[in-house]
Amino acid sequence: MRYQRRKTFAVAAILAAFAASAGAQVIGKTMTVATMPECRTAQNFGLVIDATNATTLGAGGGNAAVWVTCASGSWAIDEVAAVSDLSAYLPVSGTTAAPIVIQNSGAGADTSIITIDDFVATGTDFLPTFSATAVITAPVTNIVATTSSTTTSPVQVNTASTSILNTTPLFNVSGVYERKVTNVTVADDAAGTKPTGAIPITTDFATCTCNDATGCTMSIAEPTVTSGYGRSLTILSIGTGNCEFADSSGVTEIGSALVLEPTSTATYAYANAAWHLTASTDNVP
Numbered sequence: 001m002r003y004q005r006r007k008t009f010a011v012a013a014i015l016a017a018f019a020a021s022a023g024a025q026v027i028g029k030t031m032t033v034a035t036m037p038e039c040r041t042a043q044n045f046g047l048v049i050d051a052t053n054a055t056t057l058g059a060g061g062g063n064a065a066v067w068v069t070c071a072s073g074s075w076a077i078d079e080v081a082a083v084s085d086l087s088a089y090l091p092v093s094g095t096t097a098a099p100i101v102i103q104n105s106g107a108g109a110d111t112s113i114i115t116i117d118d119f120v121a122t123g124t125d126f127l128p129t130f131s132a133t134a135v136i137t138a139p140v141t142n143i144v145a146t147t148s149s150t151t152t153s154p155v156q157v158n159t160a161s162t163s164i165l166n167t168t169p170l171f172n173v174s175g176v177y178e179r180k181v182t183n184v185t186v187a188d189d190a191a192g193t194k195p196t197g198a199i200p201i202t203t204d205f206a207t208c209t210c211n212d213a214t215g216c217t218m219s220i221a222e223p224t225v226t227s228g229y230g231r232s233l234t235i236l237s238i239g240t241g242n243c244e245f246a247d248s249s250g251v252t253e254i255g256s257a258l259v260l261e262p263t264s265t266a267t268y269a270y271a272n273a274a275w276h277l278t279a280s281t282d283n284v285p
Helices: 002-025
Strands: 045-051 064-069 181-186 196-199 205-210 215-218 230-238 243-245 258-261 263-269 274-281
Touching: 181 196, 181 215, 196 205, 205 215, 258 263, 258 274
Parallel strands: 181 205, 196 215, 205 230, 215 243
Antiparallel strands: 045 064, 230 263, 243 258, 263 274
């Protein structure tokens, strides 16, 4: 009888030790924040079913189920290591009431979505926002948008060649091209001679304001155009004196001298490395 009691006691001690060891590992799978035991060993872990959200235990009362460990000296949500395959975390099909966010941080932490066949994104609104460069590259790009689709990107920058200026022409809201006008004013030299002035080629339209009664000797600068391209220039005389242009071989091919009285105009075409007069109008009444 005494032997039997000793045997029974030994078995009970072994079971108790096993139970104590197991209890030190797994606290429980249905505990709440309020019923969490004291954090005693780094090996303790369990599942809390009423965390505030997936990253905060809070005071409970939530509906987030999270794994917690005692590794930090107090109960904390167990960190989930970064993974490259999200198939185990995102549903293959079905719906969820909460937003699904895929986010990374840090320099060079790109997010890539690669599909073998079609990539289909369906939603009520399509609202991409880019803080740097927005590029869509495809063999054939078809973007079919409803009235609720919005594409937001940084300010677009026009890269112009030497033959195109961003300030001219301007395509306005009415669908008409508007060209900027450069004004060149030549003052009276009070010497009874003809002062000189030059028409720049910063715009396609220019006004010549000659304020000397004897007239002003004018020239036209030469542009640097892209190979195979040309320029046009229209000059309007609006001063009190005449704007006078002389023929200059290889620069202004106009034949005889051209005198533009106030309100008169002249139009040139730049081709074959020189300005060529195409038309002039004497608008003096």
